[in-house]
Amino acid sequence: MKKNTQRTTNPYKYSDSNKRYQTFDYWLRSIFGEKCAKISLDAGFTCPNIDGTKAHGGCVYCSAGSSGAESGETLAEQYERGREVMVRKWGCRKFIPYLQAHTNTYAPPEVLSRVYDEAAALDGAVMLAIATRADCLSDGAVSALAKVAEKIPLSVELGLQTTNDATARLINRAHTFEEFIEGYGRLRDGVPSAKIAVHLINGLPGETRVDMLKSAADVAALGPDIVKLHLLHVIKGTPLAAMWERGEYVPMEQEEYVSVVCDQLELFPPECAIGRITGDARADELLAPLWCRRKTAVANDVDKELFRRGTYQGIYYGKK
Numbered sequence: 001m002k003k004n005t006q007r008t009t010n011p012y013k014y015s016d017s018n019k020r021y022q023t024f025d026y027w028l029r030s031i032f033g034e035k036c037a038k039i040s041l042d043a044g045f046t047c048p049n050i051d052g053t054k055a056h057g058g059c060v061y062c063s064a065g066s067s068g069a070e071s072g073e074t075l076a077e078q079y080e081r082g083r084e085v086m087v088r089k090w091g092c093r094k095f096i097p098y099l100q101a102h103t104n105t106y107a108p109p110e111v112l113s114r115v116y117d118e119a120a121a122l123d124g125a126v127m128l129a130i131a132t133r134a135d136c137l138s139d140g141a142v143s144a145l146a147k148v149a150e151k152i153p154l155s156v157e158l159g160l161q162t163t164n165d166a167t168a169r170l171i172n173r174a175h176t177f178e179e180f181i182e183g184y185g186r187l188r189d190g191v192p193s194a195k196i197a198v199h200l201i202n203g204l205p206g207e208t209r210v211d212m213l214k215s216a217a218d219v220a221a222l223g224p225d226i227v228k229l230h231l232l233h234v235i236k237g238t239p240l241a242a243m244w245e246r247g248e249y250v251p252m253e254q255e256e257y258v259s260v261v262c263d264q265l266e267l268f269p270p271e272c273a274i275g276r277i278t279g280d281a282r283a284d285e286l287l288a289p290l291w292c293r294r295k296t297a298v299a300n301d302v303d304k305e306l307f308r309r310g311t312y313q314g315i316y317y318g319k320k
């Protein structure tokens with residue numbers, strides 16, 4: 001007789017494990033038939049919040065350039081280095097080059113197309129992922145994205161972090177939620193085949209649980225293909241680190257974070273992939289909160305909490 005386990009009794013449709021939300025791994029396996037690995041790349045772009053076009057100093061938590069890839073190497077060299085690690089770790093054969101560092105639509109369209117084509121042509125690439133801001137989607141940039149989307153499946157990741165404009169001002173994001181919605185719509189219309197990912201950060205300065213759930217509900221209403229949930233990290237050398245040292249910023253506790261993430265998962269569309277439920281920070285740069293280094297424990301707590309509640313991703317989508 002088949003034993004009842006959390007896995008076999010899981011009511012959530014887009015899962016083949018005990019996960020009550022659609023993991024990015026599950027989503028990729030359902031599209032590409034096997035495990036795929038994402039490889040972070042730095043194409044050497046900058047950001048309008050850093051170069052002074054929109055703001056100076058970057059977002060308060062931004063460590064400018066430590067987005068996961070190192071500059072100074074060609075894209076192909078970075079990719080090979082990342083690919084070797086993934087082959088050793090997971091035995092992967094399919095890869096997603098990820099233009100992650102800074103704002104990867106912030107350059108003239110011909111420069112963008114050259115970089116996108118180079119990344120799309122990397123050996124073993126089955127999808128290209130491009131991180132940017134919704135206010136950096138000029139007609140030229142959208143057209144460069146549309147061109148590369150004809151060559152390879154494309155996902156475009158938009159850093160939103162919060163839909164609260166007061167918080168956005170406090171963190172120096174330098175664009176409003178209205179501008180985000182406008183850019184999001186331009187991307188949907190201009191590159192209909194692109195999978196759109198939206199990033200949210202929990203624990204931003206001054207935000208309450210109500211703000212975080214409002215951001216999740218606002219994003220759910222846009223119908224993104226992927227949502228990435230991050231925890232705000234205090235990274236050495238950032239303006240946020242100075243706020244934290246002065247006692248002006250207090251990071252979230254693990255229990256509160258898990259509870260908010262579960263509430264948010266319940267709000268997102270059931271078919272949306274969850275690209276992350278927490279973030280990564282380099283151990284030598286992270287000041288707080290230190291509990292986030294135990295990523296597996298956080299993920300396990302989310303699984304346990306959804307099971308305890310008897311809920312799953314999307315159960316309250318469009319209902320709250």
Ligand code: SF4
Nearest residue numbers: 047049058059062102
């Ligand atoms: S938009 Fe991204 S790259 Fe630009 S300052 Fe903010 S976090 Fe840094």
